[in-house]
Amino acid sequence: MAGILIIAEHLRGRLAPVTGELIGIAVALKEQLGGPVRVAVIDAAPEALADDLVFAGVDEVLLVNAPTPEFDTVASAHATTEIATAVKARLILIGHTVSGMGFGPAVAARLGGGFASDVITVEAMSGGLRAQRAGYANKVLSWMQFGNAPLVTLMLRAGGAKPPAAADGVVPRRTVTVDFAPVASLLSEHQGYIDPPPADVDITKAEIIMSIGRGIQDEKNVERFRALADRLGATLGCSRPVADAGWLPKAHQVGLSGKTASNCKLYLALGISGAVQHLHGMKHVETIIAVNTDRNAPIFNAATHGVCADVFEFADALETNFN
Known part of the structure; x- marks a missing residue:
């Protein structure tokens, strides 16, 4: 392949x-799967984006001139299918994003083989590829194995991996011609963008995060912990129940259905039990301090340091020492 x-x-x-x-995921799989890692840029001016794709491990950047200046699901599905067939790809990786969901399933349906969306992790095994997904509202993690499928298309959830280092030299580029005439009548007309409200935090870039869970008991206590986080120079995060209750905006949520603490060096988990979906977003952090009254809480299995105590007493101590 x-x-x-x-x-x-x-x-x-x-x-x-x-x-x-x-x-980053592709480069990690490259040795076991074999073959080159290619990145296709489908755009009206693909050359303008190619300079940002100089990553170590990338063997070739494919430039595809799209028929529309903005993203189009039909054009992307058609071009991806044509390119994958031409290079005889073994694995196709697409982001599980609003754009990716618009054309990824169509690509998989046309090309056949294995397919999984909303993938968290991918591994290469002696028996082929396997992908990890979440189910039951992100409370259960499961693996899908694809055996000896000649082609697998995977859509990966953002925030779960890091890009590789920059390449030392120039990554080869090649223009690939795709005939869009068969789908010309199906292309959409872009009308404009409607931006979402700006988020007040970026969990993925924070180096110190103090997350709160149901252990803070009431929405009225959020401001106390927000002030404490500011005093410590930390970004305020939360578990899913806190975000679902509307105590904090979704942008603060850490976990499978929230954000991954990608650059975090110190993570404080206050009143968080440690459900699977939350652990996925922070268990990789080098130093984790967990505070919970339940000594059997799963969060302690991931913690570097654990404190079996009331979060309000813990907050009292921090406030006293950081005056």
């Missing part, structure tokens, strides 16, 4: 962070 094909995601002339994450 002929390696891994990554479909670069971009918006308004910039590569989406998930592209680098997909490349």
Whole structure:
């Protein structure tokens, strides 16, 4: 087989962070799967994005001139299918994003083979590939094995991997011509962008995070912990129940259905039990301090240091010592 094909995601002339994450996953799998790692840029001006794809482990950047200046699901599905067939890809990686969900399943249906969306982790085994997904509202993690499928298309959730280092030299580029005439009548007309409200935090970039869970008991206590986080120079995070209750905006949530603490060096988990979906977003952090009144809480299995105590007493001690 002929390696891994990554479909670069971009918006308004910039590569989406998930592209680098997909490349990081592909490079990690490269030795076991064999073949080159190729990144396809489907855009009206693909050359403008190619300079941002100089990652170690990428063997070739494929430039595809799209028929529309903005992202189009039909054009992306058609181009991806044509490219994957031409290079005889063994694995296709697409972001599980709003854009990726618009064309990824269509690609898998046309090409056949294995398919999984909303993938968290990918591993290569002697018997083929396997992908990890979440179920039951992110409370259960399960593995899907694809055996000897000649082609597997996977859509990966953003925030679960890191891009590789920059390449020392220039990554080879090649223009690939795709005939869009068969789908010309199906292309959409872009009307404009409607931006979501800006988030007040970016959990993925924070180096120190203090997350709160149901142990804080009431919404009225959120401001106390927000002030404490500010005093410690930490970003305020939370578990899913806190976000679902509306105590904090979704942007603060750490976990499978929230954000991953990608760059965090110190994580304080206050009143968080440690459900699977939350642990996935922070268990990799080098130093984790967990505070919970339940000495059997799962969070202690991931913690570097554990404190079996009331979170309010713990907060009292921090406030006293950081005056």
